[in-house]
């Protein structure tokens with residue numbers, strides 16, 4: 001860890017926005033390809049850390065806000081949204097991302113959840129797709145009527161255009177504090193853990209509202225031979241109908257989940273991955289000590 005400058009700033013940042021506006025692309029651009037980065041220290045805080053970006057004068061800690069759902073508003077998601085709102089409150093800055101100058105009902109639902117007593121920066125992403133840049137100013141004026149944003153930053157997460165401008169804007173709102181994490185702490189979760197997280201993420205992302213957030217993933221076997229990894233993972237669900245949904249017609253859904261997870265793993269681990277998935281209905285999972293152990297609740 002380097003010696004911190006006297007005006008060094010460190011803080012937590014949450015990124016919110018409806019699906020497809022480019023939240024993942026933006027985070028990945030800033031923090032690199034690493035996902036679900038959690039150190040021992042991070043587990044003692046209330047945040048799940050997605051990635052960390054450290055510069056000579058600041059440390060930006062991006063936290064996960066899983067389940068910021070606007071697509072469905074059933075009771076489960078209302079519960080999730082409350083958790084998310086609480087998580088937002090305990091960060092230092094919130095980034096609210098829009099797809100260029102598009103602002104529709106789904107974006108408005110996210111705005112309704114934004115905390116009003118902390119800095120929220122409006123990010124207008126996909127700047128490269130905005131042909132007529134003249135529409136930016138009137139749009140920004142219009143958005144400032146919708147919410148008291150601390151700043152508005154147009155950028156392109158894809159090519160990185162004006163991402164440094166965003167970091168400068170975020171830094172203004174971070175508290176003066178030495179870095180919390182050293183570079184060496186950034187990936188102290190095992191590949192086994194990361195593999196389970198990736199499968200879990202694909203299950204949520206690709207299976208829709210029928211499979212609730214209680215689905216969990218266990219890695220039965222993780223073998224490595226040179227650069228090749230062989231991973232056998234089980235997805236545990238509550239009900240038989242959820243098992244059916246996850247498997248899909250002739251196994252199509254499970255295949256889709258497996259392919260998406262495998263591609264992410266290959267990118268993250270930097271080598272070929274053979275991934276085998278199976279789905280199992282939990283038999284009242286609290287009664288199985290073995291399962292609890294594998295889930296890490298020892």
Ligand SMILES: Nc1nc2c(ncn2[C@@H]2O[C@H](COP(=O)(O)OP(=O)(O)OP(=O)(O)O)[C@@H](O)[C@H]2O)c(=O)[nH]1
Nearest residue numbers: 018019020021022023024025125126129156157158
């Ligand atoms: N042209 C352009 N496309 C972008 C930009 N940023 C993201 N995209 C594309 O927009 C799509 C959605 O990006 P994601 O980063 O997956 O969006 P997201 O908000 O994380 O979506 P969810 O994870 O579903 O909530 C992808 O196809 C990206 O390649 C950008 O700056 N310019």
